[in-house]
Amino acid sequence: MDIHFTMWATFWVIVITALFIDLVILNKHHGNVTMKGAAVMVCVWVGLALSFGAAIYFVFTPERALEYAAAYVVEYSLSIDNMFVFLMIFSYFAVPKHHQPKVLMYGIIGAVLLRFLFIFVGVQLINAFAWLIYIFGAVLIFTAVKMVVKKDKKMDPSKNIAYKMLKKIYPFKPDHGTDKFFLRENGVLYATPMLAAVVVVEMSDIVFAIDSIPAVLSISRDTFIIYTSNIFAIIGLRSLYFLLSNLAEQFRFLQYGVAVILFFVGIKMLVSHFYHFPTAASLAVLISILAASIIISKVRR
Numbered sequence: 001m002d003i004h005f006t007m008w009a010t011f012w013v014i015v016i017t018a019l020f021i022d023l024v025i026l027n028k029h030h031g032n033v034t035m036k037g038a039a040v041m042v043c044v045w046v047g048l049a050l051s052f053g054a055a056i057y058f059v060f061t062p063e064r065a066l067e068y069a070a071a072y073v074v075e076y077s078l079s080i081d082n083m084f085v086f087l088m089i090f091s092y093f094a095v096p097k098h099h100q101p102k103v104l105m106y107g108i109i110g111a112v113l114l115r116f117l118f119i120f121v122g123v124q125l126i127n128a129f130a131w132l133i134y135i136f137g138a139v140l141i142f143t144a145v146k147m148v149v150k151k152d153k154k155m156d157p158s159k160n161i162a163y164k165m166l167k168k169i170y171p172f173k174p175d176h177g178t179d180k181f182f183l184r185e186n187g188v189l190y191a192t193p194m195l196a197a198v199v200v201v202e203m204s205d206i207v208f209a210i211d212s213i214p215a216v217l218s219i220s221r222d223t224f225i226i227y228t229s230n231i232f233a234i235i236g237l238r239s240l241y242f243l244l245s246n247l248a249e250q251f252r253f254l255q256y257g258v259a260v261i262l263f264f265v266g267i268k269m270l271v272s273h274f275y276h277f278p279t280a281a282s283l284a285v286l287i288s289i290l291a292a293s294i295i296i297s298k299v300r301r
Contacts, residue, residue: 006226007059011052011228015112018048018235023105038243045236046076052232056225059301063279071229072281074215079233080254082208082243089200093193098290099179103194104238107201111234118209119227123216130273136214137269140267143211144263147255147275162203172196211262218265218272219282256295259285 024043057065085108088098126132166172173183173190181195207276216226264285268277 003059007055008224010055011231013050014052015231015235018045019108019112022109022235022238029040034241038239040188042076042236042243045239049229049232049236056228062221064225066283067222068225068229070219070279071216072233073211073283073286073290074219075230075233075267076219076260077286078208078212078215079237079240080244080258082204083237083241085113085204086201086241087244089197089204093197093200095193095197098216099194100241101238102179103197103201103239105154106198107205108234108237109115109203110202111237112231112240114206115209115213115230115234116227118213119216119223119230123223123226125268126217126221132270133269135244135270136217137266140211140214140218140262140269144259144261144266147259147262160203162199166196166199168192194265214269215262215265217270219279253297254293257289259292260289264289292295 009213050069053065053072054070056068058080068238089095090103095103126136170182170191172190173185173192178192179194181198183192212230213226216230222224269281271277
């Protein structure tokens with residue numbers, strides 16, 4: 001049996017099983033997750049991702065395993081920053097804590113499906129049009145600079161284009177006590193804050209992909225490496241959210257770290273045709289930047 005097919009099949013079995021355990025079996029806490037419980041689950045998801053990386057090391061090559069690890073670190077660091085955006089979305093739509101897991105569930109499922117399309121298209125475009133790597137690199141550098149310059153600017157969910165379109169299609173019912181997406185009253189079908197939150201979260205993930213996909217393309221052009229690293233970072237986002245929702249104020253310098261990471265990979269893309277930055281060195285730089293931003297956040301509260 002072809003080894004690539006076996007690894008793809010193994011990956012999907014692991015992901016589907018993990019999602020079933022997280023979204024069905026462990027979804028009985030209704031958002032009431034302790035710090036210790038969330039931390040344990042985050043460690044489990046990270047351990048699962050690293051275990052798959054070890055499998056890549058032994059089945060393929062050490063170089064591909066390093067590419068997987070570097071891509072995972074990039075996606076995970078961006079995911080940490082994006083969790084704070086989700087906090088703002090839930091706050092704006094006043095989504096009760098016990099309803100937030102449902103929104104995150106749909107967000108994760110949507111991300112798993114959409115990322116494959118984005119990654120496949122991104123790889124094909126760069127392979128067909130090599131000059132696009134400069135465009136992607138410039139986008140990442142622009143995003144990094146914007147994150148630093150507009151560090152105090154908060155996201156306004158009311159300006160989200162998907163939310164605006166939803167309000168034009170359905171009348172909006174500001175009922176925060178239901179976990180349903182629609183309510184019917186006097187024959188009129190209303191959209192609820194739950195549906196609005198899911199729509200904005202899904203649209204936000206599309207926006208996040210504009211940063212994350214070019215970033216991982218600076219590390220590898222292998223669809224298997226890029227997609228598996230992305231999805232392993234995504235499937236553990238619910239546990240990561242529960243952990244960070246209680247620690248948001250303690251990581252105020254994390255955004256700077258993410259900006260530096262985006263700037264670094266953007267520069268890598270711009271010089272990729274002239275100089276290949278070793279994958280092991282890239283991984284070391286990425287981990288160092290992420291660790292430094294977290295340490296500085298803890299020291300300078």
